[in-house]
Amino acid sequence: MSVPSIASDTDIDVQSAMTELGERARAAAQAMARASTDAKNAALRAAAAVIRANSADILAANAQDVAAAKQRGVKGSFLDRLMLDDKRIESMAKGLEDVAALADPVGDVLGEWDRPNGLKISRIRVPLGVIGIIYESRPNVTADAGGLCLKSGNAAILRGGTESALTSRAIHTALVEGLKAAGLPEAAIQMVPTQDRAAVGVMLRMVDYIDVIVPRGGRGLIERVQQESQIQVLAHLEGLCHVYVDRGADLDMARQITFNAKMRRTGICGATETLLIDKAVVNTHLEPIIDDLIKAGCEVRGDEAAQAIDDRVVPADDADWDTEFLDAIIAVKVVDGVDGAIDHIAHHNSRHTESIVTEDSATAERFLNEVDSVIVMHNASTQFADGGEFGMGAEIGISTGKLHSPGPVGVEQLTTFKYVVRGTGQTRP
Amino acid sequence: MSVPSIASDTDIDVQSAMTELGERARAAAQAMARASTDAKNAALRAAAAVIRANSADILAANAQDVAAAKQRGVKGSFLDRLMLDDKRIESMAKGLEDVAALADPVGDVLGEWDRPNGLKISRIRVPLGVIGIIYESRPNVTADAGGLCLKSGNAAILRGGTESALTSRAIHTALVEGLKAAGLPEAAIQMVPTQDRAAVGVMLRMVDYIDVIVPRGGRGLIERVQQESQIQVLAHLEGLCHVYVDRGADLDMARQITFNAKMRRTGICGATETLLIDKAVVNTHLEPIIDDLIKAGCEVRGDEAAQAIDDRVVPADDADWDTEFLDAIIAVKVVDGVDGAIDHIAHHNSRHTESIVTEDSATAERFLNEVDSVIVMHNASTQFADGGEFGMGAEIGISTGKLHSPGPVGVEQLTTFKYVVRGTGQTRP
Numbered sequence: 001m002s003v004p005s006i007a008s009d010t011d012i013d014v015q016s017a018m019t020e021l022g023e024r025a026r027a028a029a030q031a032m033a034r035a036s037t038d039a040k041n042a043a044l045r046a047a048a049a050v051i052r053a054n055s056a057d058i059l060a061a062n063a064q065d066v067a068a069a070k071q072r073g074v075k076g077s078f079l080d081r082l083m084l085d086d087k088r089i090e091s092m093a094k095g096l097e098d099v100a101a102l103a104d105p106v107g108d109v110l111g112e113w114d115r116p117n118g119l120k121i122s123r124i125r126v127p128l129g130v131i132g133i134i135y136e137s138r139p140n141v142t143a144d145a146g147g148l149c150l151k152s153g154n155a156a157i158l159r160g161g162t163e164s165a166l167t168s169r170a171i172h173t174a175l176v177e178g179l180k181a182a183g184l185p186e187a188a189i190q191m192v193p194t195q196d197r198a199a200v201g202v203m204l205r206m207v208d209y210i211d212v213i214v215p216r217g218g219r220g221l222i223e224r225v226q227q228e229s230q231i232q233v234l235a236h237l238e239g240l241c242h243v244y245v246d247r248g249a250d251l252d253m254a255r256q257i258t259f260n261a262k263m264r265r266t267g268i269c270g271a272t273e274t275l276l277i278d279k280a281v282v283n284t285h286l287e288p289i290i291d292d293l294i295k296a297g298c299e300v301r302g303d304e305a306a307q308a309i310d311d312r313v314v315p316a317d318d319a320d321w322d323t324e325f326l327d328a329i330i331a332v333k334v335v336d337g338v339d340g341a342i343d344h345i346a347h348h349n350s351r352h353t354e355s356i357v358t359e360d361s362a363t364a365e366r367f368l369n370e371v372d373s374v375i376v377m378h379n380a381s382t383q384f385a386d387g388g389e390f391g392m393g394a395e396i397g398i399s400t401g402k403l404h405s406p407g408p409v410g411v412e413q414l415t416t417f418k419y420v421v422r423g424t425g426q427t428r429p
Numbered sequence: 430m431s432v433p434s435i436a437s438d439t440d441i442d443v444q445s446a447m448t449e450l451g452e453r454a455r456a457a458a459q460a461m462a463r464a465s466t467d468a469k470n471a472a473l474r475a476a477a478a479v480i481r482a483n484s485a486d487i488l489a490a491n492a493q494d495v496a497a498a499k500q501r502g503v504k505g506s507f508l509d510r511l512m513l514d515d516k517r518i519e520s521m522a523k524g525l526e527d528v529a530a531l532a533d534p535v536g537d538v539l540g541e542w543d544r545p546n547g548l549k550i551s552r553i554r555v556p557l558g559v560i561g562i563i564y565e566s567r568p569n570v571t572a573d574a575g576g577l578c579l580k581s582g583n584a585a586i587l588r589g590g591t592e593s594a595l596t597s598r599a600i601h602t603a604l605v606e607g608l609k610a611a612g613l614p615e616a617a618i619q620m621v622p623t624q625d626r627a628a629v630g631v632m633l634r635m636v637d638y639i640d641v642i643v644p645r646g647g648r649g650l651i652e653r654v655q656q657e658s659q660i661q662v663l664a665h666l667e668g669l670c671h672v673y674v675d676r677g678a679d680l681d682m683a684r685q686i687t688f689n690a691k692m693r694r695t696g697i698c699g700a701t702e703t704l705l706i707d708k709a710v711v712n713t714h715l716e717p718i719i720d721d722l723i724k725a726g727c728e729v730r731g732d733e734a735a736q737a738i739d740d741r742v743v744p745a746d747d748a749d750w751d752t753e754f755l756d757a758i759i760a761v762k763v764v765d766g767v768d769g770a771i772d773h774i775a776h777h778n779s780r781h782t783e784s785i786v787t788e789d790s791a792t793a794e795r796f797l798n799e800v801d802s803v804i805v806m807h808n809a810s811t812q813f814a815d816g817g818e819f820g821m822g823a824e825i826g827i828s829t830g831k832l833h834s835p836g837p838v839g840v841e842q843l844t845t846f847k848y849v850v851r852g853t854g855q856t857r858p
Contacts, residue, residue, distance in 0.1 A: 034798070115820055119809055128831050129801070211831045227659055232832045253854040260856035368849050369463070372558070380548060380852030389857065390848070391544055402557050402640045402845045403661045404832040416831045419819070420797050423809030425682040427689035428818065 017193055018202045021157060022209025024187035025130045029155035031185050033127050037104040039182045040151055044100035047178025048093040051143065054174055055089045061166040062139065069163045077267050077326065082137045082164055092143040092171070095394055096178075099147045102393045105412045106153040120422040125415045127153035129211035132203055133396070134159045134225060136217035139167035145214070146175045146189040148396050152414035155185075157210060159192040159200060161217075204229040214409070216397050219324075234404060236397030238324040239269030239352035241382040244341040244367065245289065247280035248360030253379060254285055257357050259292045260381040267326050269398060270353055270385035274321060274331045276341045282309060282334050290332070298328040305334035321348045338363050342370050349373055351400045353385040374398065374406040446622055447631045450586060451638025453616035454559045458584035460614050462556050466533040468611045469580055473529035476607025477522040480572065483603055484518045490599040491568065498592050506696050506755065511566045511593055521572040521600070524823055525607075528576045531822045534841045535582040549851040554844045556582035558640035561632050562825070563588045563654060565646035568596035574643070575604045575618040577825050581843035584614075586639060588621040588629060590646075633658040643838070645826050648753070663833060665826030667753040668698030668781035670811040673770040673796065674718065676709035677789030682808060683714055686786050688721045689810040696755050698827055699782055699814035703750060703760045705770045711738060711763050719761070727757040734763035750777045767792050771799050778802055780829045782814040803827065803835040 032040075051058065062084040069082055108125040115121065131154045135141040142158055149156035160168040168191065175189045192199050204213060204225065213233045215225040222235055243261050245254045261272035277286055286309045290300050294312050301316035302309075313332065320331040321344070335341050338356070345354055355377035356367040364378040375385050375398075387395025387408030395408040405413040461469075480487065491513040498511055537554040544550065560583045564570040571589055578585035589597040597620065604618045621628050633642060633654065642662045644654040651666055672690050674683045690701035706715050715738045719729050723741050730745035731738075742761065749760040750773075764770050767785070774783055784806035785796040793807040804814050804827075816824025816837030824837040834842040 030799075113820060115818070119813065119818075121819060230656055232661070232830055234832065250854070256854065256856050264857055370459075373847065375848045375850060377850040378852060379854050380850055381856045383857040384548065384850065384852075384855065389544070389548075390550060391542060401661055403663065406845055407848050416835055418802065419804045419836050421804060421806040421809050421813065423807060423813075425679070425685065425808050426813065427685050427810045428693055428812040 014194060014196050014198050014202055018199060018206060019209070021190055021192065022130070022206050025155040025157050025190060026209055028185040028187040029127070029130045032150070032153045032155055032188050033106070035153060035184055039184055040104065040153070041100040043150060043178040043182035043184050044096045044147055045178075046181035047143075047147070047175045048096040050174035050177040051089060051093040051096070051171065054170065055086065058089060058167065058170040058174075059084060061170040065139075065164050065166050074163065078137055081267075082139065082167075084139060084167060088140060092140050095144055096147045099151045099394050099411065102151060102411055104151065105415050110417055117426050118424060119426055122420050123417050124420055125417050128414055128416050130155045130157060130209060131414065132157045132159070132206070132210040132213045132231070134200060134203070134213065134215045134217070134221065136161040136221060137163045139164040139171060141216060142168040142171040142191075143175065144394060145216070145396050146172070148394060148411055148414055150175075150179070150188060152411040154414060155187065156189045157192065157203070158189065159203060162195045165195055201228065204231060207231055214396060233401075234399055234409060235401050236269075236409070237352070237400040238350050239271065239385070239398065240274070240322065240324050240348065240350040241270060241272045241352055241385070242274045242276055242341075242345050242349060242354045243272045243382060244276040244335070244338070244345075244354070244356045245278060245281065245285055246338060246341070246356055246358035246360065246363055247278040248358035248363055249278075249281065249285065250357070250359055251285055251288065254357045255289050255292055257355065257379070257381050258289050259296070261355065261383055262293060262330050263296050263298060263328065264381070264383045266328050268383070270383045271326065272330070272355075272382045273323065273325050274333065274348070276333050276335045276344055277306075278337055278341070279305065279334050280337065282306075286310065286332070286334075293330060296328070298330055300330055300332055302332040303334060306332040324350070338367055342367065345371055345373075352398060353377065353382045355380055355382050374400050443623060443625050443627050443631055447628060447635065448638070450619055450621065451559070451635050454584040454586050454619060455638050457614040457616035458556070458559045461579070461582045461584055461617050462535070464582060464613055468613055469533065469582070470529040472579060472607040472611035472613050473525045473576055474607075475610035476572075476576070476604045477525040479603035479606040480518060480522040480525070480600065483599065484515065487518060487596065487599040487603075488513060490595040494568075494593050494595050503592065507566055510696075511568065511596075513568060513596060517569060521569050524573055525576045528580045528823050528840065531580060531840055533580065534844050539846055546855050547853060548855055551849045552846050553849055554846050557843055557845050559584045559586060559638060560843065561586045561588070561635070561639040561642045561660070563629060563632070563642065563644045563646070563650065565590040565650060566592050568593040568600060570645060571597040571600040571620075572604065573823060574645070574825050575601070577823060577840055577843055579604075579608070579617060581840040583843060584616065585618045586621065586632070587618065588632060591624040594624055630657065633660060636660055643825060662830075663828055663838065664830050665698075665838070666781070666829040667779050668700065668814070668827065669703070669751065669753050669777065669779040670699060670701045670781055670814070671703045671705055671770075671774050671778060671783045672701045672811060673705040673764070673767070673774075673783070673785045674707060674710065674714055675767060675770070675785055675787035675789065675792055676707040677787035677792055678707075678710065678714065679786070679788055680714055680717060683786045684718050684721055686784065686808070686810050687718050688725070690784065690812055691722060691759050692725050692727060692757065693810070693812050695757050697812070699812045700755065701759070701784075701811045702752065702754050703762065703777070705762050705764045705773055706735075707766055707770070708734065708763050709766065711735075715739065715761070715763075722759060725757070727759055729759055729761055731761040732763060735761040753779070767796055771796065774800050774802075781827060782806065782811045784809055784811050803829050
């Protein structure tokens, strides 16, 4: 099989092309489930080498994608996510090598026990099978997601955004070269060969060929996938993260954590969008915290109580409490203690990451227990919500669903398990 | 709140009734997540006592349900699943007491580690939240599912079959009495107050109020739920289980395992539906195995090779390899060794439970590794596929999906986890 070309929308029968893709993926998944750790690591390292060797080609493809996007009027953070440079290419290659260095989760014995009737039961980690990944403009997801699926013994079907199609294809070529070099099936990482939007609809109904769908992108994409998919979805939803500055907060710590949580990088899902501040300390704490943000160019939108403290605060409207700004904008609300904070979060969070700043450990424990989010923090910046920062290696995203594996999704989270029962002729009475 | 009555389809606004139910469930789930183990166990034991005390009422309600079902021409295994007697009522009560005796999974620390920057990360088990359970004729699911959700700190919204509506309502009354006696919110276990089919459609879109949907029933129900649900589904699919008798099988063991796997109880999901037999031993092993089955009243449908061995074998048609008979019928196919068995299973299994009978451990390991099912067995009856037999206590079903928790779903599997991060002011560089 050669690397599939990007066909024009008219000369391809989407349904049959996707079925073929699915059949190849299913066969590849069976081989990948049995692939040795050495072979998988060799493929990852070879792919990293090809990415470095092909960097001129990848940059040329990227320049074409960027030029086309600019022509369509794309700009700002969207354009930034699309653009590659030498540093980003090196970071992709290094990312694949880092994944090679991670422990192989496949075959891990998660539990073993004997039954009184002599049956020996064990729970063994196995790959998920075929993972369909649907993403938007970031072309590096091609390498990150492909690499994580490869290491965890899965086959991947990648469907990237139209804007980054040429770049993703160039990166995909390198991944396939890596698989070939290691003697693994090329179809272990495939790209959907058309940018026809209908292909996504077909993909979401391929229950016989795809085991799990991982959408990675904005709210619109995730909601479409969740509504349409007949396959189980491991959703990486938006991060509408909160910092709550409690009456027991140390002011300096509150300033540093709020500033870092909002401003370190505003475009990531762990960036804080709303600051909640206890009315008991609003007079002493709010102005210095806001001052840091405004000096760094952050727009502060507040409720009336916050506006009363500092006239640089502009009025927040109702939508601001539910908006993932992904920009240098923060919404500020004055609440009545930890109860007020927990209540506001319950109505507005996206179950991603929330942090309390306080020296009062009893208050902190209430917050940690009662806030229903995948990650809850005490005296730490929400920007630590990241698989790498958690010590789990690379991640494909942060899952905010309740099933399977909330939080960072790395190689371990891209596996499942099965029960192996060993008997000596037992029958059930 | 009093126990909701079963309103007629015309005098209720399904949508608003369901929203109210959802709001009550969400509030109850918050209380249940923080409920003590003692309170939860007291509720379970009190409910068991009320079930015993109310057994005459429950049987009377059941008699009405059964009479109505008979009038509609219902019979056979469906009617059997609907009918209660003193023994089944005692078994429900005992089931709740057994769940009380299980360890409380909520709050378990699943992992703890420190990061070089001083952050302390732990993974803590928490309830799923609100679980929607949709089931069919068995009224005992009301007690089983309600009890498991209660113990795992969740709120439950139960939607049972119309045929068992009065019985389920009588059982539900006992569960609510148990919650009241323990000071827990009555809304922790609610029943959908209408049998209007539209209520299921509404339930499957209640993304704000229900966290996980657990369908329990036949293929039609599961498929409808998987197609319509906008909420994550923990599906208990059918069990199209296989026994493969390998050339290395001990004949006596093969006879006993096959007989038990098929005939011990034919109506459960762990019952075997297809026997695969290695062509290398078909002349010696098939006739004695079939003989046991036929003498016990089992119909044997075979391929041509099986028919050639014994003229009591009737022809199997293509659909038989994909049919969960749930009855004294078995499909028999002659295959070419373990490769033939693995290949047939890959095309026809439902990922539930498959067993190999062989004394050859290398062959057994290949089968255990390569068959993609939630439970794979060596020299044991597929009828052991059961949470109780696995030592996990009661179960709500066997999940055959890849995400979350394949296999028996008991109290532990009705939980999820969150990450708790404790810092001392850390910000991300």
